[in-house]
Amino acid sequence: MMEFFENNTLYIVLIISLIIWIGIAYYLWRIDNRLKKSEAMLIVKNEKKN
Amino acid sequence: MGIAVVGGIILGLFPKIHIPKPKWWKIGLIILLAIDLILIFLPNTIANIPYSNYLAERGISENFNLKIEKSVIEKIENNRIYIINLSYPISASKSDINKISSNEKTIINITFLPESKLFKLNKIVSNIVPLEYPYLVELKERVRILLLHVPLAWNSVVAYLLSMIFAIFYLRKRETYYDILAVSSAGIGVLYTILATLTGMIWAKFNWGSFWNWDPRETSIFLLLIIYFAYFALRSAVDNPETKARLSAVYSIIAFIAVPFLIFILPRITTGLHPGAKGEGTAGPVIGSGGMMNFDLMITFALSMFCFSLLFFWILNLKIRTELVTNKLIENN
Numbered sequence: 001m002m003e004f005f006e007n008n009t010l011y012i013v014l015i016i017s018l019i020i021w022i023g024i025a026y027y028l029w030r031i032d033n034r035l036k037k038s039e040a041m042l043i044v045k046n047e048k049k050n
Numbered sequence: 051m052g053i054a055v056v057g058g059i060i061l062g063l064f065p066k067i068h069i070p071k072p073k074w075w076k077i078g079l080i081i082l083l084a085i086d087l088i089l090i091f092l093p094n095t096i097a098n099i100p101y102s103n104y105l106a107e108r109g110i111s112e113n114f115n116l117k118i119e120k121s122v123i124e125k126i127e128n129n130r131i132y133i134i135n136l137s138y139p140i141s142a143s144k145s146d147i148n149k150i151s152s153n154e155k156t157i158i159n160i161t162f163l164p165e166s167k168l169f170k171l172n173k174i175v176s177n178i179v180p181l182e183y184p185y186l187v188e189l190k191e192r193v194r195i196l197l198l199h200v201p202l203a204w205n206s207v208v209a210y211l212l213s214m215i216f217a218i219f220y221l222r223k224r225e226t227y228y229d230i231l232a233v234s235s236a237g238i239g240v241l242y243t244i245l246a247t248l249t250g251m252i253w254a255k256f257n258w259g260s261f262w263n264w265d266p267r268e269t270s271i272f273l274l275l276i277i278y279f280a281y282f283a284l285r286s287a288v289d290n291p292e293t294k295a296r297l298s299a300v301y302s303i304i305a306f307i308a309v310p311f312l313i314f315i316l317p318r319i320t321t322g323l324h325p326g327a328k329g330e331g332t333a334g335p336v337i338g339s340g341g342m343m344n345f346d347l348m349i350t351f352a353l354s355m356f357c358f359s360l361l362f363f364w365i366l367n368l369k370i371r372t373e374l375v376t377n378k379l380i381e382n383n
Contacts, residue, residue, distance in 0.1 A: 009191075010091050010092065010191065011091075011092075013091055014087060014088065014090075014091035014092065017087045017090075017091065018084060018087055018088075021080075021083055021084060021087060022084075025079075025080045025083075028076075028364060028365065028368065029076065031368050031372075032070065032071070032076070032368060035070070035368065035371050035372060035375065036070055038375050039070075039371065039375060042375060042378050042379070042382075045382065046382075049382075
């Protein structure tokens with residue numbers, strides 16, 4: 001098992017980095033979508049007020 | 051390189067700093083950064099023949115990769131491969147010799163044995179990505195730090211520059227919008243500086259032996275962090291929004307004066323451990339004698355600069371929009 005990790009270190013680091021990046025990208029994407037909804041709601045509220 | 055840096059900033063600001071990024075923009079960044087990570091970690095580090103001779107002359111017994119072409123094989127005798135200009139022969143098994151002599155180019159992993167005065171072939175290495183990074187005994191696989199750490203540090207400078215520009219705009223126009231841009235930019239700048247410091251610390255542990263050495267570069271980044279932490283301390287200490295924005299805008303302009311000095315000048319004029327310091331000699335084949343970076347490294351480095359710029363502008367865009375929405379909600383209530 002240890003030998004496998006020693007021989008494939010860079011592949012393991014790459015896979016972990018890719019997983020972290022996918023996680024960050026998904027998180028940013030979700031914030032972006034939620035922000036879009038909040039911005040749209042604010043616009044509707046302001047229109048109703050006026 | 052210049053195209054990557056300027057292109058990253060221009061495309062990062064597209065369509066406007068506070069307007070949501072289009073879908074193609076975000077998908078493009080996600081794919082490009084994934085490709086960038088593959089190009090950072092998959093290519094092999096490879097030594098050239100003069101550097102292999104240099105290691106052998108000093109009796110350094112380390113595993114490293116060497117690329118040999120069919121045309122440079124001088125002769126094969128008694129399970130030993132003699133390479134033109136390589137000081138010592140390579141000892142290998144018959145099956146490996148057959149593989150090497152049948153391929154046009156082969157990457158082999160070898161170790162110099164000082165007592166036998168020959169290189170021992172450990173294994174034949176497969177090359178998945180058509181890029182090769184230079185091998186340097188002081189850096190080994192750690193050369194890849196350049197492709198993560200430097201783009202993070204560079205984009206933190208861009209962030210502080212933007213923060214200063216928006217601070218000037220605020221002082222001229224007195225609109226809260228510019229204050230939000232300035233503070234968001236400085237915030238992401240601090241995040242990138244912390245990430246650059248952390249990646250540098252991990253590298254330092256394995257290259258210099260400890261996480262923190264008070265090297266001039268480390269000291270200057272520490273001072274920079276303190277300066278920008280003080281910026282946020284100042285903002286939180288003032289209650290009146292107008293006074294807060296005015297004071298922090300003036301502080302941001304003064305703070306940026308220290309940035310070029312702390313990042314570009316001080317670590318270069320003083321002797322230190324960090325590559326690029328005065329009298330530091332470990333740049334080797336990474337930065338050649340002409341001052342040019344290894345071409346393959348340069349390709350990934352340019353892509354990294356571009357991707358990390360885009361990522362910075364995406365996070366900045368989200369931060370600005372969050373602040374704008376919060377501000378509007380406060381105004382409405």
